[in-house]
Amino acid sequence: MAAKKPKTETDFPKRALTLATWNINSVRARQDLMHGFLQQYAPDILCLQETKVRDSEFPHDLFVQHGYAHRLIQGQPGYNGVAIFARFPIELAEARKLVGRDDKRHIAARLPDGTVIHNYYVPAGGDIPDPKKNDKFQHKLDVLAEMTAWSKGLGRKGKRHVLVGDLNIAPLESDVWSHKQLLDVVSHTPVETEGLLALQKTHGWLDAMRHFVGPSEKLYSWWSYRSPDWEKADKGRRLDHVWLSPDLAPALKGCQVVKAMRGKEKASDHAPVLATLDLAATGG
DNA sequence: ATGGTTGGGATCCAA
Numbered sequence: 001m002a003a004k005k006p007k008t009e010t011d012f013p014k015r016a017l018t019l020a021t022w023n024i025n026s027v028r029a030r031q032d033l034m035h036g037f038l039q040q041y042a043p044d045i046l047c048l049q050e051t052k053v054r055d056s057e058f059p060h061d062l063f064v065q066h067g068y069a070h071r072l073i074q075g076q077p078g079y080n081g082v083a084i085f086a087r088f089p090i091e092l093a094e095a096r097k098l099v100g101r102d103d104k105r106h107i108a109a110r111l112p113d114g115t116v117i118h119n120y121y122v123p124a125g126g127d128i129p130d131p132k133k134n135d136k137f138q139h140k141l142d143v144l145a146e147m148t149a150w151s152k153g154l155g156r157k158g159k160r161h162v163l164v165g166d167l168n169i170a171p172l173e174s175d176v177w178s179h180k181q182l183l184d185v186v187s188h189t190p191v192e193t194e195g196l197l198a199l200q201k202t203h204g205w206l207d208a209m210r211h212f213v214g215p216s217e218k219l220y221s222w223w224s225y226r227s228p229d230w231e232k233a234d235k236g237r238r239l240d241h242v243w244l245s246p247d248l249a250p251a252l253k254g255c256q257v258v259k260a261m262r263g264k265e266k267a268s269d270h271a272p273v274l275a276t277l278d279l280a281a282t283g284g
Numbered sequence: 285a286t287g288g289t290t291g292g293g294a295t296c297c298a299a
Contacts, residue, residue: 026291052292078292124299225289
């Protein structure tokens with residue numbers, strides 16, 4: 001299948017740019033899906049989580065064909081893995097080890113205007129929501145605590161950060177299909193939801209997805225593979241996020257979950273989230 | 285209360 005002629009623009013755009021974040025659940029298994037997404041939506045920046053591939057086996061060609069000449073990759077065999085693609089030059093700002101582990105769960109890109117995009121893949125946390133019985137849940141809480149300390153350290157004024165990724169927590173009641181039924185389910189337990197909202201407060205992060213969708217309206221980005229009819233059952237959760245530094249709030253022009261991607265052949269269980277940012281509209 | 289599905293890389297783990 002021949003790709004549509006990709007955008008040839010390689011300079012940092014003066015117009016608003018589009019940024020997508022997507023837990024792709026194996027980038028090699030989703031090449032057709034990715035091709036369709038890039039052809040239709042062609043974001044300027046693409047942040048991936050769960051690439052599940054070592055760097056030497058990353059399928060670069062697909063992204064090059066679609067006009068992403070610049071990339072930052074942190075991969076490992078089988079699990080985790082994050083990547084950032086751009087049409088214009090980006091620098092590696094940081095690739096953090098979370099809680100001292102070598103898991104590839106974070107990478108950050110600096111854009112030409114100085115804005116830093118942080119791409120996170122927070123651990124899912126296993127099945128049992130008790131840190132004493134479940135090391136994976138303890139690890140998730142440790143990552144959340146470390147991110148909170150990191151976010152505090154960013155300060156507030158004059159900052160241009162974007163935090164995206166699969167945070168594996170659905171913080172609001174309307175971020176899950178049933179608040180009551182999920183209170184004991186990892187991703188929506190009080191220690192997680194309160195922890196994530198506390199993290200949000202440290203830097204005054206703006207929740208870009210919720211900026212356009214009221215708190216009483218359901219909003220999901222993930223639907224389990226285990227539901228035989230995911231769309232009809234609609235038992236979703238909002239696990240994926242796009243957050244902006246307070247100084248970038250005026251830049252936010254739009255944000256949507258591209259739910260159609262969940263319904264495609266060989267879909268990821270996550271849908272991509274697409275944000276439109278006019279970084280020139282910040283007064284800074 | 286239970287089990288349901290997927291991908292990776294080995295015959296099970298993580299999600």
